[in-house]
Structure formats: structure tokens, C-alpha cells
Amino acid sequence: MTSARCIYRDFWNRPQHKCQPCESKYEIQAGREFTENCGWSDEQQQIQSPYKPCKNGTYNNGFHVKCQKCSSCITPFIACNTTSDTICCKQGEQVFGGKCIPQPMETTVITTVSRTTTTTTSLLLLLLLPPLAAQAQALLQLKSLNLNPPPHVINVTGIYACLGILSALTLVCLFLVIKRRRTKHLNEEFHKCNGAVRESLSKKAIKGYDQSVSYNIINESDNNDHLTGSAYLLAPEIQGAPLKTVLNNLDVLEELVLVLDPDISGAKNTRHLAAQCSFSFAWINYAYSMKDHKSPLVAVLEGVVTKNPEWTVGHLAELLTAIGRNDAVEILAKLPAGVEE
Structure with missing residues (x-):
């Protein structure tokens, strides 16, 4: 150790003797x-x-004093590096180009039809070819014995060969026609299905657009224009209550401290809330260094009340929504309505 007085992550301040x-x-x-x-x-x-x-x-993404262990995934993942944690893909996704993308759909029906047709044609050819091969072998044996086959045998063999070839070609053409008709039928069914899906998606898009327009109209007609998202889950009396109401309600304050103060990988906490309130990076680090004596969240709320006494619970709910902590907004909803501290 470089210091015999302090623990690993502390240093000895000689002028201040601590x-x-x-x-x-x-x-x-x-x-x-x-x-x-x-x-x-x-x-x-x-x-x-x-x-x-x-x-x-x-890794250390800039919010930890000590490097954190990379997370593990059971799904495909993007490996972590020294500045970011592992990114786990969702079920049914794969990694491509450094991103998680949906896996492509397989077209097994068309492939199966093609393989079936090709296999059937090959079997028919195998059934027709053995008699022709046997006749050819017999002719070769006669020539090896210096015997000339009778003319009628040669003629019959040639006729059989021609008929066999014509039959094989006819069957091949027949199966090609059947394959083409089946493929055309599958394509028609595919286009019908595709059209139905597009129509369904269009209806959903129109419905989503109508909902979006209705939502915007409601927002524009609301008197509290500075509040959005989960902040509207709060009763109007709670939204307009002074921010110090949170500090004075120990039950709600304790729940907020439990969910916001800990450093949890992937979840934004009091550090991010303090940054939203324009506290400096050094101030935030100091607040967390004194965590054993005082909650960082309590220090942030007291500082905000001092600097901005006009702030309300609605302002805090808006900031929590901005950092994705809707669970904390739900805790704020437990404040008693109609009671100003």
C-alpha cells in the first residue's frame, strides 16, 4: 500500500489530517x-x-469509482468493452454489424415443393433407365463374342430406346407443368396474405396516428404544459404541492432513497437526477462519498429546494420521467393529496 492510514480508495490529506x-x-x-x-x-x-x-x-462507463464486472447473457450479445457493459439481444434477435437485429424468416414451403418435384422426377428416370441399360449390356456381350445380333433385335432395341426417351421427356414436361401451377398458386396465396398483412398494418398505423393526434390535443389543452409522460399519473393536488412536501413525508422519501440511491448497472439513479438539476460532477461525487452519513437523494432535494423554492412535486416527476424512472413517479403518487407542507 502507498498509505498506511487510509483504505484503498482514499488518500491521506496531510494539511487537513484526514x-x-x-x-x-x-x-x-x-x-x-x-x-x-x-x-x-x-x-x-x-x-x-x-x-x-x-x-x-x-468496464467503467464514467459513473463508477471501480471497474464493474461485465454482465453475462443467455441470448446473442454484443461484447462489452472497457467503457460499456455487455448488450444482451432480445429473444429472436441476432448480432449483425454491431447491432441486435431480428432473425430473417425462412421460406420452407417453396423449397419443399421444389425438392419434392425434383426427387419425383429423378425416381421416374431411375425406373425407366434400367431396362435400357440391360439391353445395351446384352448387345455389348454379343459383340464381345464376335456375334452379330439379329437385325430385328437391333430394331426393337432402338424402338424401345426411343420410346423410353420420349416417355421420360413427357413425364419431365408433365411435372414441370405441375410444378409451375403449384408455384403460381403459392405465389397467389402469398400475395393475398401479403396484401392482408399490409392492410392490417395500414389500419394499425391509422389507428396509432389517431391516438397520437388525440394525445397531442389533450396535452395542448392541459393547463400544466411543463408536465409530460408519467407526471400525469399524479393527482393535480400532488403535482402542485411544493417540492419540500417530499422531504417532509418520511415514508415516501425512504422509498425514493431505496430505489434511486444505489448504483445498479443499466438503471439511472440519483447521479443522473442531480445532473438534470445542474449539479456539478464534483458535487455529485462528494455527495456519494458521504453516503454513509447522508443520502445523496436527500442532499439533492435539499439543494433544489434552496436554489428553486418555487419548484413543485410535478417538476420532480418530470425529471424522473426524463431519466426513465417511472417507478419513482409511482412512489410520488403515494403522497397525500390536498396537504401542503
């Missing part, structure tokens, strides 16, 4: 993590670099 977290002196960098005691000795000497790159199988 240990401080590395993120209070240096910014968190994507793809890297802090070295032991940020490279500082207890004598306030920089022994090594404050950062080191993430190892294989770990």
Missing part, C-alpha cells in the same frame, strides 16, 4: 479506475499514476 476519497480530488474517467490511494503516500508524494485501465471482462 482521509479523503480519490473522487474528491480526481474526476472519474470512463474505462479506468483509481489506483491504490490514488498513487499518493502519507507524506503527500505522488508515487504512481492516480488511474489504471480496466481489466478484461470489466
